[in-house]
Amino acid sequence: MLQSSENSFNLKSGSPASNPNAYNPIKTVTAPVDQATIGRTLVIKGEITGSEALYIDGRIEGKIIMPESRVTIGRNGKVDASIQAREVVIMGKVNGNIECSDRVDIRSEGSVSGEISTTRISVEDGASLKGGIQVRSEPKPNLAQPQPQSQPKPPEPPKAMIATANA
Secondary structure, rough: OOOOHHHHHHHHHOOHHOOOOOOOOOOOOOOOOOOEEEOOEEEEEEEEEEOEEEEOEEEEEEEEEEEEEEEOOOOOOOOEEEEEEEEEEEOEEEEOOOOEEEEEEOOOOOOOOOOEOOEEEEEEOOOOOEEEEOOOOOOOOOOOOOOOOOOOOOOOOHHHHHHHHHH
């Protein structure tokens, strides 16, 4: 039996879920996160490039080039590709070389087989890593204000000369 919209409205208005102050906090508006997601059932063969964060839970074969972004390989993700990114987080499986300008983070359930080149790396207990690691040193940041330089001390005469001068 169909109910009129008037009766169904009255039923809904009496429920605690429709009262904005009862049990449901008011949601605030936040800036959207620019992140692309490759779902569990997707398979991509080729080259992926872009400037937003990328979350991979599917399968990728080829190249991933995201020099200004974070690439995250989810628990179901399988990547047979070289990866170039600012930051790489691995919870799934990667077979390929990783070149990272900032940080590589291999979580406990993650697996990497390939060469890694980065400035920082973190490998949790239980993670699998087969290949080489090259950790580059970071260039020191230039400070906006120059540090005061200490005045150089005048050269000290050799002690042997002082002893002979006093004799």
